[in-house]
Amino acid sequence: MKAIVQIGLKPGVLDPQGRAIARSLTDLGFEEVTAARQGKVIELDIKGEDAASAEQRVNEMCEKLLANTVIESYSVKIES
């Protein structure tokens, strides 16, 4: 089973990486870009068959290790 975890900064948290990307893109001539935000995506291979319990475990992983929940939010998607 595969779990896709997307982690991004919460709205309102300063995102200097995203700003740098937006600025570089407009400097390169992509003037249609008005804003950019960068986050990360973590793909996990997981043993087991039960998607519901896998999702619960991956949420636990996010809370304990993968995301900094003070400034980041995350979403979990399970693929079989």
Add this chain to the structure above:
Amino acid sequence: MKAIVQIGLKPGVLDPQGRAIARSLTDLGFEEVTAARQGKVIELDIKGEDAASAEQRVNEMCEKLLANTVIESYSVKIES
């Protein structure tokens, strides 16, 4: 319009970050995790109405700036 760009290492490229994540997770008791890969996701706000041309432009952005196409692959999704 929004563009979601997912960038990840190509298969076969060593992913030390992913390995560190997988190892930390098993050390924390999440023994069902057999592998992890980390990539990034960039969300762009784009002016304009034409999704097809936006997609083409975002592909150009990936080739020129966002992805290192020697070791990374990317996918683009346009959302209105």
